[in-house]
Amino acid sequence: MSALQPVRGTHDLLPEDMRRFRQVADTARRAALCFGYQEVATPIFEFTEVFKRTLGDTSDVVTKEMYTFTDKGGETVTLRPEGTAGVARALISGGLTQHLPLKYFYVGPMFRYERPQKGRLRQFHQTGVELLGVKEPQGDVEVIAIGVEFLRRIGAWDRCELELNTLGDSPSRQAYRRVLIDYLNDFRDRLSKDSLDRLEKNPLRVLDSKDENDQKIVADAPLYSDYLSQEAQDFFGRVKSGLDDLGIAYRINPRLVRGLDYYCHTCFEITCPELGAQKTVLAGGRYDGLVGMMGGPETAGVGWASGVERCSMLLKETPPAARPIAIVPLGEAAERKAAQLAGDLRRQDFLVDLGYSGNMGKRMKRANKIEAVVAVILGDDELAKGEAALKVLDTGEQKTVRLNELEAALAAYR
Secondary structure (H helix, E strand, O other), X not given: OOOOOOOOOOOOOOHHHHHHHHHHHHHHHHHHHHOOOEEOOOOOEEEHHHHHHHHOOOOHHHHHHOOEEEOOOOOEEEEOOOOHHHHHHHHHHOOHHHHOOEEEEEEEEEEOOOOOEOOEOOEEEEEEEEEEOOOOHHHHHHHHHHHHHHHHHOOOHHHOEEEEEEOOOHHHHHHHHHHHHHHHHOOOOOOXXXXXXXXXXXXXXXXXXXXXXXXXXXXXXXXXXXXXXXXXXXXXXXXXXHHHHOOOOOEEOOOOOOOOOOOEEEEEEEEOHHHOOOOEEEEEXXXXXXXXXXXXXXXXXXXXXXXXXXXXXXXXXXXXXXXXXXXXXXXXXXXXXXXXXXXXXXXXXXXXXXOOOOOHHHHHHHHHHXXXXXXXEEOHHHHHHOEEEEEEOOOOOEEEEEHHHHHHHOHHHO
């Protein structure tokens, strides 16, 4: 029988990887909490229409990457490829628009059928924030500031760059769309098949093409910024000045776009060049048209998502494992007492390791292997005196303490 392997594009998070994962996810959570964002979780799968509506029929995610299947009830469902659509659906189905504005944070697995490579998996994890019901540019500034604070806290911001652009308002978009179509029509014979399809349905998505020849054509395309309405220019100016006030550096990238019609005004990415081709670690933007397009009331929205696995690669070192207290009983009576002591200490939030068998040598060897900080040695002599021996494993220092004073003596090792 062949050895079982994980599905291609998935991986196990074993303890060391899990500590890196938790460091990233918990840091993002704390950063969002400091701005008043509450954690939510939406289902891992949704009706397929949730994503088809929000991601667009011409997007790579919908046409090539979604994990879609028919369940036993005959419903077509999809494993979520991203988090924003589920949050917007929850806003509508939960009748939450009466509680706007809402500040949400999420973390969880996403699924896309992609070619696995470094920093890109078929099951991956994202953290994200969504600010719903705030139409002012201050919302964009706040959302970006959360992302910067998160990356600063994991020690990565000084190696990253914030790229910023504006998609303007609806009049800006319509004006640019016409100009872009006119430009791209001159290259119909050279565009890739995917871009030709997008040119008919969603021409802005051609700007996102990964095809090298498409990219050469797009490089000389008219700039979106030349077709912004005055209102859109003012909005973007307030976003930039807000970031300036916070001391957040950015670079304007006029080619940074979002192809779907519900996106507007600010779009941004934070990249880290040391990651190579998969250098984007956080990306987001304003999506004022999303909730309305899904059938809900017109609702402003802005947010970002960040890949946990990619951010984990930016940690300078793996967080150390918590060091336990090892209880080393010698003899049957000591075994029973050790179990009681372990229970008492765990109820007080001490991390306690109690081996299952072995003589003193084997138990102490285990204590050293798991990098216990201190060993509590309990034998017949100690029991008779109501005492235990404490040995600090880093220094070899040993002392005797009364059992009724054990918790206080171990406080420094909690």
